[in-house]
Amino acid sequence: MYVIFENIFTNFRVVDCIDIALVAVIIYFLAVWTIESSSRYLVGGAFVVFALYVAGNAFDLYLTSLLFNGIVTILAFALVVLFQEEIRRVFERISRLRLFEKGLDRAIDAKVDMIIESLSILASQRAGALIVLGGRDPLERHIETGVYLGGKVSKPLILSLFDPNTPGHDGAMVIEHGLVTKFAAHLPLSKNRKEVGERGTRHSAAIGLSEKCDAMILVVSEETGQVSYARAGRLMADLSPAELKTVVEKYISEQLPNRTNRTILQMLTDRLGLKISSVLVACMAWLAVIYQPGKVLRTLEIPVESAILGQDMVVERIVPEKVSVTFLGMAGSINLMDPSKVRIQLPMDSLAEGDHRISLKADHIDHPANVSVFEIKPEFVSAKVLKFAEREIEIQPRLRGSIDDRYQIRSVDVSPASVRAMVLNPNETERARITTSAVDIEGLSSTKTFEASLEVPQFVKVENASDLEVKVTVRIEPRRTRP
DSSP, rough: OOHHHHHHHHHHOHHHHHHHHHHHHHHHHHHHHHHSSTHHHHHHHHHHHHHHHHHHHHTOOHHHHHHHHHHHHHHHHHHHHHHHHHHHHHHHHHHHHOSSOOOOOOOTTGGGHHHHHHHHHHHHHHHHEEEEOOOOOOOOOTOOOSEEEEEEEHHHHHHHHHTTTTTTTEEEEETTTTTTEEEEEOOOOOHHHHTTTTTTTHHHHHHHHHHHHSSSEEEETTTTTEEEETTTTTEEEOOOOOHHHHHHHHHHHHHHHOOOOHHHHHHHHHHHHHHHHHHHHHHIIIIIIIEEEEEEEEEEEEEEEEEEOOEEEEEEEEEESSSEEEEEEHHHHHOOOOOGEEEEEEEEOOOSSSEEEEEEOGGGGGTTTTEEEEEEEEEEEEEEEEHHHHEEEEEEOOOOHHHHHHOEEEEEEEEEEEEEEEEESSSSSGGGOOOEEEEOTTTTOSSSEEEEEOOOOTTTTTTGGOOOOEEEEEEEEOOOOOO
């Protein structure tokens, strides 16, 4: 046991701590979402199936693994389909995170008594009402209908909007950030017939919207005069004004916390048990997946690169271009190796011109410090080093098009006519042709001088060739006619 903890302590890195922290945060938010989700029992069942799949693979339960290999794939697809609405809500919440604000808008706080009093009056008059109190989740996607208002919340406004004689009294009123943003809005109806029961359309709409977002919906029954509220797909009916006020204030406190009054200790201790459990699960996952006791081997195919040679030397080829290298290290370190960052760098700056056989050593391999090189195959590579030699190379002009038929070209002169260049020794000087860029002489009828750049082959080096401009003079004369 001591050896295991010693290995963990020796190989544990700062990035591992960050890794565990990020996974713990993800687990925590997934746990909160599961608790708040109306489909949490289905999530629990999916988790049990996944746990059985992991256990089957871990303990080599072949029949169980074979059974669950297909089920897990189907389950993953089914979860995306079944929880597409919840997944959409998660991403919407992430996109609307406000990390640098002092606090969210709590303008609704002062309006609670006014809303409760208005609902009580409507209940006594048996006037139906539907009021949406927006939370963190956006409502635009779920409430596409309605009339935009943007008015302040007041008792006369609420009573007038739900007056049975007004055309929009059957719709919902939406309150966000202390303002009435919409009225006469139509909410999505719930498909949960068990929860809706014998209640009417208003209650079904309240439950339906609460299933899709974190809003609280207040309902006044036109038939019974009872006041109810819907949240997270559940409906709580027949509340007194005092009970309703307590529920609304608690909802506001949860959805729109005043962050300026919360200490760091309060934020850390909020749902402390769930946070500690998330960290423990993340640590267990790291130990089970990333850390494995003992050392393991891993073989990679690594490209061979050469160090930069002098200005007059070049490596023509290296054979083979890749070698097989086996590394030895702790499983966690081996698993975290990025093959794209492992390189073999050959020291060739002291090599002379010609063919070389170079012995590969561990020092030539750029790899993480916490793993070692166990084996290299092959142990040698062949490299051919070529040397440049200085030559005087004539510049050849390149023409495009044809001159006027009445004239003929007398001569084509290039200035300068030649250039000093470095040429690889195996290539004949005659092959080392340097030409100008194409000069367009189409329809030319008089002598003209053009400016052109140089085109240099790969095995020839000219200092600042891209900046070197030459002049090409095309001299023409009238075409001679026979007497």
